Amino acid sequence: MEDDYKAHDDYKTRMVEEYHELKERISKLDDAVTKYKRGExxxxxxxxxxxxxxxxxxxxxxxxxxxxxxxxxxxxxxSDDEPDKKPLPAEPQSHGFFIPRDGKPYLILHDTDGTWSYVTNTPAVMCKIVSWSELPYGINKFSGYINWEQLVEDLQDSAFPLIPLNASSMPTIAKALADND
Known part of the structure; x- marks a missing residue:
């Protein structure tokens, strides 16, 4: 019985140690990313x-x-061990189409004016895309133009970071969607 109690306490100790180690690793990685972005x-x-x-x-x-x-x-x-408020995922600076990392069927657009929009992706949607930088307004369930914070709120955490698409990947996506219909 005493061994069971000790094993349970060991598990708690390991969780707390893992938490502190992870927090330290995050801090070091965050510092490296910040220095990288500043060219330092x-x-x-x-x-x-x-x-x-x-x-x-x-x-x-x-x-x-x-x-x-x-x-x-x-x-x-x-109390000082609580994690910082969860930050927003980094907003992509490139413009064009993206898909969520979790495989949800959304086609996401980062417009050249910096706004975001998304639509449930179907073969019909793929056929209506008139250029590489816009979604037509006539698409059903079009989100309208939103900012990054709203997009993050609308999609689940598992969607990030987003996967950028390029023009050459569009026919492949259209075929995959058609195959799943």
């Missing part, structure tokens, strides 16, 4: 950009889930 890194990284920002966002998301689990289990953390 002392070395040229092979892979620091979109994938690293995506990793940072996912790590922050995991930290929030771990924190919630720790609280539900009744494990106490110091």
């Amino acid at each position: 890194l002392e070395f040229k990284p092979k892979c620091l950009g979109g994938m690293t920002v995506a990793q940072l966002y996912i790590m922050q998301d995991y930290l929030h889930v771990l924190f919630d689990r720790i609280k539900v289990m009744g494990i106490s953390l110091d």
Whole structure:
């Protein structure tokens, strides 16, 4: 019986240690990303950009889930150990079409004026796209123009970071959608 109690306490200790280690790793990665964006890194990284920002966002998301689990289990953390408010995922600076990372059937547009819009993607939608930079207003369930914060709120966390599309990928997407109809 005492061994069972000790094992349960060990599990709690490991969760708290994991939480602190993850928080430290997030801080270091966030510092590296910030320095990279400012041009202050002392070395040229092979892979620091979109994938690293995506990793940072996912790590922050995991930290929030771990924190919630720790609280539900009744494990106490110091008040200064709470995670920062979950940041918005990084907004892509490129314009054009995107799809959500989670595979939901949305076609998302970042317009040249900086606004966002999305529509449920179907073969009919793909046929109505008149240019690489606009969605026609006549599409049913068109979201209208929204800002980044509203787009993040409308879509689930699993949608981010968004996957950019280019003109050459559109026929492939149209075929995949047609095959699934």
